[in-house]
Amino acid sequence: MKVTKIPGLGRFGLYIDDVDFNTITHPEWMEIGQLALKNLVVIIRDTKLGPAEYEKRMLQFGAARYISPIALMKKYNSTDLQAIYTQEEVNGVKVDQEDKAFLHLTSYFSPYDNSRLMRVTGKRDDKGNKLGMFAEGELLWHSNESGQLDHTAGVSLLAQENVKGSATGFVTTTDWYEAQSEAFRSELDEMIIIHSWTDQRIAPGLSDEQDTMLYKNMCPATREIPLVMQSPGGIKGLHFSLNTIESIKGMSKEESNKMFQRINTELQEYVYDHWYEHDTDLLLFDNSITLHRRLGGVTNRVCYRLQHDYRNLTSPINPYFQEPFISEYNKLYNEYEATVEAYIRSLQK
DSSP: OEEEEOTTSTTOOEEEEOOOTTTOOHHHHHHHHHHHHHHSEEEEOOOOOOHHHHHHHHTTTSOBOOHHHHHHHHHHTOSOHHHHHHOSEETTEEOOHHHHHHHHHHTTOOSSTTOOOEEEESOBOTTOOBOSSSOSSOEEEEOTTTTSTTOOSEEEEEEEESOTTOEEEEEEOHHHHHHSOHHHHHHHHHOEEEEOOOTTSSSTTOOHHHHHHHHHHHOSSOEEEESEEEOTTSOEEEOOOTTTEEEETTSOHHHHHHHHHHHHHHHGGGEEEEEOOSTTOEEEEESSSEEEEEESOOTTOEEEEEEEOOTTTSOOOOOOOSTTHHHHHHHHHHHHHHHHHHHHHHHHO
């Protein structure tokens, strides 16, 4: 196994080459997980992994974590997603057509039954149904579930087919934050960002139904979230998902935009775009204080994505430093866990 530094991401980011997944031991794989926690972005090149083995490996780090379907279970007080999809009313609550559309889209996106993976592709089946999410064009800077207080901590992406000509880019924020004066860092620490959804902002030109998918995942409601937080590895930086942030609480829109523009401009020092050279590169990246984007609209490319926590690598860490966000995060986290447990029990009946 060969480890080298990724250029452009400050003191973070590692390439890992020459990993043989036929012979790698469990402790060696878990050590790669620790490297991902400490370095925010890890790219394992030319893994030769398929989706099933990829899913198995990632779930050794922690549990799959997707807020949107769990939110629907809470909304309708039901663990039966099929009922929410097919019925007009569940437990006395009328089912929103947007929720049905969301479930319709996601039903095509897994590579096999009971998979926790999401397929990312522009391919379609013989009936014309999309086989993947976020299929067309480019995705601008974002973090997944960025406008949700209990957003998922980690994301991984496995390239699989026809990825050459496309790139996944990253921005790390910690080096910039630490380079600021103590007085300005104190200001940043107190800033609360208002996140809201704007159609086509993350993915200009994306189809309406896929934009709805982004809306449900990224920012389904206007939300206040602190600008400064810590990653699951305890690294302090900015939750600066550029295309869902709207303003800074207590500032005018004009003042907020000036601050956003300054931060965005200065963060360009910490950008790296990974242009794929192999069809099976595996990208492991933080989703709290690190942004990512997609360049190159390769319609027939296929990737697989899994969102996850790090419970098998480290104790759970609250990302926030101030109330009421600490308590609210704990509440949402516990509710999520309870709903997942209820869902698992329902599958075992």
